[in-house]
Amino acid sequence: MFIGQIGSTAILAAGDSADSSGFSAGSLLIPAAGVVLLIVGLVLRNRSKTAPAATADSDKIPTEAPTSGLPKHTGTIVAVAGVLVLALGLVAGLTKSGTISTKDPELAVGNCVSATDYRGAQVGKIKPTACDDTAAVYELAAAPKNGATCPDGKLRDANYFVLTNGNSSLCFAPNVKVGNCYAMQPGVNQIAPADCATKSTPTAVIAQIAARFEGSTDANQCAMPDGAVVTPQPARVVCWQPVAASAG
Numbered sequence: 001m002f003i004g005q006i007g008s009t010a011i012l013a014a015g016d017s018a019d020s021s022g023f024s025a026g027s028l029l030i031p032a033a034g035v036v037l038l039i040v041g042l043v044l045r046n047r048s049k050t051a052p053a054a055t056a057d058s059d060k061i062p063t064e065a066p067t068s069g070l071p072k073h074t075g076t077i078v079a080v081a082g083v084l085v086l087a088l089g090l091v092a093g094l095t096k097s098g099t100i101s102t103k104d105p106e107l108a109v110g111n112c113v114s115a116t117d118y119r120g121a122q123v124g125k126i127k128p129t130a131c132d133d134t135a136a137v138y139e140l141a142a143a144p145k146n147g148a149t150c151p152d153g154k155l156r157d158a159n160y161f162v163l164t165n166g167n168s169s170l171c172f173a174p175n176v177k178v179g180n181c182y183a184m185q186p187g188v189n190q191i192a193p194a195d196c197a198t199k200s201t202p203t204a205v206i207a208q209i210a211a212r213f214e215g216s217t218d219a220n221q222c223a224m225p226d227g228a229v230v231t232p233q234p235a236r237v238v239c240w241q242p243v244a245a246s247a248g
Helices: 015-050 074-101 115-119
Strands: 138-142 161-164 169-174 181-184 191-194 205-214 228-232 235-242
Antiparallel strands (some): 161 169, 181 205, 205 235, 228 235
16 A cells, blocks of 8 residues: 555653643742731731730830831731732733633544644644645544554554554544545655645655545455555545556
């Protein structure tokens, strides 16, 4: 068949989880500091109100300083500072949450990916492309974990385009259009849309889609069964053929 052996591509699987974990811990520090300041301020204010006052006799001095030597309004100032810090922390947390919620949608089984995004793939950072877009030549069929295989029981030499870091993998079925042509590099598990007038070279083979059958795994439906790519999930047969030489 025309599809070559898979190539292993390193995927940064921990990038997004590390960012969100950092936010979870960091977002609590500012509000916590605000709460502490608020409590300290209230305690100081309470001590100021309950401390012994000076006697009417001007020759006598109170036996205890009202607030352990602190200025009179220290408690109020600290409490107000605590409220401000708490408010800033909550606003920052809401802003960060809004940023996370508006990030690119995560790739899910059934989504398609362009050749460009596939080449620069990172887990959590592959944006889906509409499957009817001619640039979207890959359809995510499965995302096995813990070293599990693609739906055809393989990772290497699979009938899927596979990205893996050894633990997490992404198995893509070809999402190609009948009559269109695609460029493939021998030994590299990638395809890209190509002009059918482009000639094949030793480093890039141009092939054309003769037929595509959904809901089937019978390669004999293709005029050239040896050129068929069959995937069990989604059940699909893609018939590849060499580009016919133009007349003249």
